[in-house]
Amino acid sequence: MERSVSQIWPIGGGKGGTGKSFFTGSLGFLLAKHGYKTLLIDVDLGAANLHTIVGVPNPPKSISDFINKRVGTLEETVVTTSLPNLFLISGAMNNLDVANLAHEQKMKVLRSVARLSYDYILLDLGAGTSFNTIDFFMISKTGIFVTTPEPTSIENIYRLIRSVYFRKIHQVLKTYDFRAxxxxxxxxxxxxxxxxxxxxxxxxxxxxxxxxALLKQELGSFHFKLALNQQRKQDSQNIGVLICKIIEKHLALRMRHIGDVTFDDRVHNAICKRMPFLDLYPYTQTALDLRECCRNLLPAKETRLPLQGVAD
Ligand SMILES: Nc1ncnc2c1ncn2[C@@H]1O[C@H](COP(=O)(O)OP(=O)(O)OP(=O)(O)O)[C@@H](O)[C@H]1O
Ligand SMILES: [Mg+2]
Known part of the structure; x- marks a missing residue:
């Protein structure tokens, strides 16, 4: 039987607390509402908390069961959520023995993720530019970067994108024997x-x-996206576009701004209630912004589909 190829979207940010997990959970929620079979994987192993954001407070299984060989396949660690199309592999664990994956363990996880069959697989990554984070971007031709409008977060996102891009160049050079x-x-x-x-x-x-020309074509096939989260009224309105322009200019790579997500104190309330924000507050500006980001990520012909059960 032919296996469908999953779209894999690694989601990262240079700094802690920018909203990577909130964004990943919300995007997964919207894709699932769109009717896509969506899997969220929490690979922020030292500080996993995506399960709480998507309303699965006590996941019975986690990725560490696979890493520590308690189960034979990654698929066995998938848990269901309250949405029929939304699935989760939690990163939550009782001990920290796999917080820093050894190279072979990481490769094993990456190979297994690539074999999974979903419409969309979203990877919630840890903050920063460690190899643990960057390697997860190597699995896909795309990557979503989440930053806040604060200069510290922007500085770090620039460093992260730069590191990911250089790592991709190394990967292309190796794959196509361009090294000589x-x-x-x-x-x-x-x-x-x-x-x-x-x-x-x-x-x-x-x-x-x-x-x-081949190298240019290969590198040109990467599509990086940027989402600006926690945008406040007093913030300049075109920061996201500007960041993309600067990155395109300095790194010669394609970077698309997919939207600004408004800061809303109710995000905190939703997380405290351990419920998806979009379920609790579907009629807020922040929910509208998240839907806009989701639309901008889907192929053009699919953006016309109504989001069933979600306010528009
Ligand atoms: N749009 C938003 N409006 C208001 N608060 C937000 C928004 N997005 C995220 N937050 C707040 O920021 C906090 C951090 O969010 P989140 O856990 O998603 O960040 P993260 O980047 O995944 O952090 P870490 O690096 O620790 O994994 C959340 O507890 C939430 O309260
Ligand atoms: Mg997180």
């Missing part, structure tokens, strides 16, 4: 290393136009 050409390019122009992707592409294109 990259070394040649570096000898020709020592600045043309992977710390300057634009220049690297340019020099490689000069040395070998065919391979240069």
């Amino acid at each position: 050409l990259a070394d040649k390019a570096e000898r020709r122009n020592p600045r043309a290393t992977v710390s300057n992707p634009d220049l690297l592409l340019h020099v490689m294109g000069e040395l070998d136009p065919e391979k240069g």
Whole structure:
């Protein structure tokens, strides 16, 4: 039987507390309401809390059961939520023995995630630029980055996106055996290393136009997205667009702003009640913003579908 290919969206942020888990949970909720079979995976292993945000206070199983070989497959750690199409692999665990995954364990998880069959798989990642986080971006051609409008958060998101992009360049160089050409390019122009992707592409294109074009095409296939969360009235309204422009200019990669999500104190209330915010407060500006982000992430033809059961 033919297996459907899941769309995998890693969701990260440079700084703690920007709203990655809130955004992941809300997006999963909306995709499920759209009728998509959606799986959320909490890979913030040291500080897992996505289960609380999606209203599963005590998940009976977690990803650590798979990592510690208590079950044979990742699929066995999936738990249901109150929405029929929404599933969760919790990162919650009783001990911290897998908070820092060894390389082989991480590869095993990544291979298993890639084999799962859902319409959408969203990965809630930990904060920062550690390899533990960045490696999870390697599973997909896309990545969603969540920042707040605060300069500290923006600084960190820039660093994270830069790290993820360089790691992707390394991955492409390895996969297509561009390494020899990259070394040649570096000898020709020592600045043309992977710390300057634009220049690297340019020099490689000069040395070998065919391979240069292939590399450009490969790198151009990555679609990065940015969501600005916790936007307050006093914040400038075009910060998200500006961040994307700066990233496109400095890193020569495609970065799309998918929306601004308004700050709302009721997010706190929903989390305290251990219930999805969109279930409790569907008619708020924040809910509207989240729906807009979801629409902007879906392919154009699908954005016309009504979101059943959710206020529009
Ligand atoms: N749009 C919002 N409006 C108001 N408060 C919000 C909003 N988004 C998130 N928050 C608040 O920010 C806190 C952190 O959110 P969340 O846990 O989703 O962040 P995170 O980036 O996943 O954090 P961590 O790095 O610790 O995993 C939440 O407790 C919530 O109260
Ligand atoms: Mg989180």
